[in-house]
Amino acid sequence: MRVYIACEVPAIKELLALGQAKFQEYLTPDQFDFDSEVDQESREHLISQLAADDSLALNSGRIGLVIAADLSEIQLIDENLTLSMDQVAGVLASKDGEELSWFASDEIQFQLSEWEK
Numbered sequence: 001m002r003v004y005i006a007c008e009v010p011a012i013k014e015l016l017a018l019g020q021a022k023f024q025e026y027l028t029p030d031q032f033d034f035d036s037e038v039d040q041e042s043r044e045h046l047i048s049q050l051a052a053d054d055s056l057a058l059n060s061g062r063i064g065l066v067i068a069a070d071l072s073e074i075q076l077i078d079e080n081l082t083l084s085m086d087q088v089a090g091v092l093a094s095k096d097g098e099e100l101s102w103f104a105s106d107e108i109q110f111q112l113s114e115w116e117k
Helices: 009-018 040-058 073-077 108-115
Strands: 002-007 020-023 064-070 081-084 088-094 101-104
Touching: 002 009, 002 040, 002 081, 009 020, 009 064, 009 108, 040 064, 040 088, 088 108, 101 108
Parallel strands: none
Antiparallel strands: 002 064, 020 081, 064 088, 088 101
């Protein structure tokens, strides 16, 4: 299942350096009630935007960073999530809180310096 994790740059650095990181909170489309006419892509966009808003708060309004990852059903049961880098589909970034830009997992390391500004 695809999850969206609001985060800060240090968490992304840890994930890249160690190949895994722990997170306590994440969002999934299953956590919300949607009108039956809202398609899966729209649901995921809304959830990723909510996670970006949470990340903006974590990062004092500088940037919203959201890890998009695919988890197993077993991982969804645990309170603390250990995420491995091979589960990361990408990172969504938003400097203005409006538009999200997608960076694939192999692009993340090249964006860190920009996200730290």
